[in-house]
Amino acid sequence: MAHVKGGLVILKEMVNSLSPSERKVATYIIDHPQEAIHLTALGLGEKSNTSSAAVIRLCKSLGVKGFQELKIRVAGDLQTDDATVYRDIEPNETYKSIIDKVTANTVQTLKETVDIIDENQLKVAVEALANANSIVLAGVGASYIAAKDGEQKFQRIDKNAYSFSDIHLAATLIANKGKGDVVIGISFSGDTQEVAKLLQLAKQRDITTIGITKYGNSLVSQYADILLHTSAAKEATFRSGATSSRIAQLHVVDMLLMCLASNHYEETIQHLDASREAVMFLRD
């Protein structure tokens, strides 16, 4: 199936290369999509202080067949609206309902994590990792899962990666590292003393520190050279959201790995293929 871009995506991409009146219309749609798709061309012209002709010209400029087509595309983008709310599990729900809620919450967490990620920080992090002699991942409790996951993934592409939840052991390792190494500290709240201490120690030794933690000031953020934020949105929804922080952390790790993979494509692919073959060999 051909990939069809959503109407809002096209609008946002093109909004800067449009003539003034077309831009007015485009901006109005972006700001009020829900309203816009229920207006006529004339009505939208009035609302955006232009004319129906401007609306039609906008459609043509965007490469869309007509106003109806544009409305249909924008409508497609709006669909997610009813999923943007975290919903908690209730007593004795049907299995189907629980499955839907858990899935919707997880998808929402992923999207928020993407919204919140700072591309520049990601870029700096990837470059640091690409050149790193070794990578230490530290996380305690739930965050250890993400650290362990990162360890496995980096090892697959031939990086010297080590994960720790025991901070004493991690400190021992860090004691012998220095410039050119990287420590990734993972803490949902950002206030995990042990992880913060570890980053502090690393910084003293000139090791590059990356923090994966929630948005805002925290212990961990003080000691991180590079900060990658996970969605803090709804840990209030503790009971069903308890799983969200982990998903967000894992997703950040995935993004790091994939960006690294793309930037160093050939080597990475070779390592990934070699890893796979090794696992296949064990199976026979």
Place this chain on the structure above:
Amino acid sequence: MAHVKGGLVILKEMVNSLSPSERKVATYIIDHPQEAIHLTALGLGEKSNTSSAAVIRLCKSLGVKGFQELKIRVAGDLQTDDATVYRDIEPNETYKSIIDKVTANTVQTLKETVDIIDENQLKVAVEALANANSIVLAGVGASYIAAKDGEQKFQRIDKNAYSFSDIHLAATLIANKGKGDVVIGISFSGDTQEVAKLLQLAKQRDITTIGITKYGNSLVSQYADILLHTSAAKEATFRSGATSSRIAQLHVVDMLLMCLASNHYEETIQHLDASREAVMFLRD
């Protein structure tokens, strides 16, 4: 925000209470939604061997303002179409593009896992876990992450859960278990010898066995009393999909936990709250 039902949902709900010609139109839209939203009322009337009047009457019967409104609603339901394709990472992509691909692939994996899950098996699994004296989770390699995650989550709700990637240690533990205990074997391919062996051992001792593995016959599925499948779809897309299997496994674990939580709401909540308080206490 009020929840607005998707056009296709309304159509499917009402299709049996419509007059014949309206039903013809409705059926045509349900079968060819992508085409239908680009047709005129007249065109749709012809395609469905009725008339434009029938189309309009259908809209009224559905309680929708007009034909445009119906098209917009249906368009909203079609949203997912452009995300249903796994796309591999390529050399030197932009960061934004990589992030989008990774996220889309992950979301797709989640959705496929939900599509594939068997509610009855899930139900049986949840009941077994609810009554279990102890839960052993076993997974090697990447699947260990899911096992570890499950261990943490079950422990949070006061279940005796143990995760292993070392099968010898797991065997030692299982040797002293029996009826009323549960072993969960996690293996993406289903052909991990060690995990299969462990389930076999468990079965001999009358322990309930749950397999989390890809769809189809496999070593693990032979020895599992209860089978929960993860999406097998696109491990072919190995290079970017390598992360998918883990996400799918984690999601299955999440669903197990949440269903358990809903079925035993009060206790579970108490345990979750107690766990949280304990963690908070450590932070001060």
Place this chain on the structure above:
DNA sequence: TGCTGAGTGAAATTTTATTTCTTATTTTCA
């Protein structure tokens, strides 16, 4: 200063949605 061309909205035109009207079919009940 006057020419050029992109950009604009009003008005004309075309297309599409909706309503109305007539006919056909089925249902109801004396």
Place this chain on the structure above:
DNA sequence: TGAAAATAAGAAATAAAATTTCACTCAGCA
């Protein structure tokens, strides 16, 4: 059983919307 009533249908008329045309404005430039 058969006549009245109710329902359903499409063709044609009408209303509404989308789209095109056109004349005007104004910035940039020789």
